[in-house]
Amino acid sequence: MSTPISYFVLVSALLFTTGTVGVLVRKNALLIFMSVELQLNAVNLALVAFSRQAGNLTGQVLAFFSMVVAAAEVVVGLAIIVSLYRKRHSADVDDARFLKW
Amino acid sequence: MHADLVVFWVIAPISVLSGVAMVLARNAVHAALLLIVNFFTLAVFFLVLGSPFLFVVQIIVYAGAIMVLFLFVIMLLGVAQQTPLRDQMKAQPVLAGLLGAGLVAEVILAVRIGLGFHRKPLANFALVNRGGNTHALASVLFNRYFFPFEVTSVLLIVAAIGAMLHGRRRIEEEETIDVPAEDADAGPEPGSPTYYAAVGTEPEAPS
Numbered sequence: 161m162s163t164p165i166s167y168f169v170l171v172s173a174l175l176f177t178t179g180t181v182g183v184l185v186r187k188n189a190l191l192i193f194m195s196v197e198l199q200l201n202a203v204n205l206a207l208v209a210f211s212r213q214a215g216n217l218t219g220q221v222l223a224f225f226s227m228v229v230a231a232a233e234v235v236v237g238l239a240i241i242v243s244l245y246r247k248r249h250s251a252d253v254d255d256a257r258f259l260k261w
Numbered sequence: 262m263h264a265d266l267v268v269f270w271v272i273a274p275i276s277v278l279s280g281v282a283m284v285l286a287r288n289a290v291h292a293a294l295l296l297i298v299n300f301f302t303l304a305v306f307f308l309v310l311g312s313p314f315l316f317v318v319q320i321i322v323y324a325g326a327i328m329v330l331f332l333f334v335i336m337l338l339g340v341a342q343q344t345p346l347r348d349q350m351k352a353q354p355v356l357a358g359l360l361g362a363g364l365v366a367e368v369i370l371a372v373r374i375g376l377g378f379h380r381k382p383l384a385n386f387a388l389v390n391r392g393g394n395t396h397a398l399a400s401v402l403f404n405r406y407f408f409p410f411e412v413t414s415v416l417l418i419v420a421a422i423g424a425m426l427h428g429r430r431r432i433e434e435e436e437t438i439d440v441p442a443e444d445a446d447a448g449p450e451p452g453s454p455t456y457y458a459a460v461g462t463e464p465e466a467p468s
Contacts (some may be wrong), residue, residue, distance in 0.1 A: 162265060163269045167269060168310065169372050170368070171265070171273050171276060171357075173364065173365050173369070176298070176364070178283075179356050181361045181365060184285070184353065184356075184360070186284070188289060188330070190289055190334065191284075191289060192336075193331075194283065194296050194331065197296065198283065198284075198299065200282055201303050205306055208315060209310055211310075212386060213383065215383075215385070216389060216401075217389060220315055220398055224315065226342070227318060227322055228416070230323075230327070231326065231327060232420035235330070235423075235424045236423045236424055236427070239424040242337070242338065242428060243427050245354055245395065
């Protein structure tokens, strides 16, 4: 293994930033959700890279838990998007203004 | 040049470019497919970093299960048509780009200066993965992290029930099947054969 661990952390930072920009500029709820997935994956990559650097498996266990939480989050989030679409016939987050007067 | 460096320099551009293309994609289906590419590149990274277990889990859980859910919802809602990036505030993408650049700079600074992280020699990971990565991971997971692992199962059950509650159709949205009470005179006489045919129950046979 000759690749420096910081390279992986750098890729992870780039992916996380891409996901953040995606959350900020997109309006479609599904695309925002995909950007959040990108962020979660970037964090997973950083955790596994740190685990490799530290020489123990704690980071990999954390990445595993993060995957489980991401799966649960996707299930509930997509259900919310579907029920939002049923009410508004649109997946745009700008149309979700039920709490606004 | 070692093999893992070659793998890194082949996979890393694909990973970053697929992520950027996913954010910029017009079509939601294209975005989902690019995200699958990105998940596969991350799986390869996990393999390079000495975690074959997470490599397999990444492909099965993310590229398999989660993206199938995403594509299913995209097809179900029919939101695959173009979602223009233009018709919004002008300053928003610029501000987002500035924030993104700041984030990257911050992480580079943290890695390079903060801890002198990259100069430390790497631990021998073959020793950590003794007996296979899956076995080693399991021995950590089921000893030290046993309680969080059990809490995870509760989380999954709660998520499944929550998705069912959100996804079902509300009763009041359904067509009602109640018969209005004031129309009772218009119906067949109670006790007549037509009444029993309409209600669907047979009169009891006299014994």
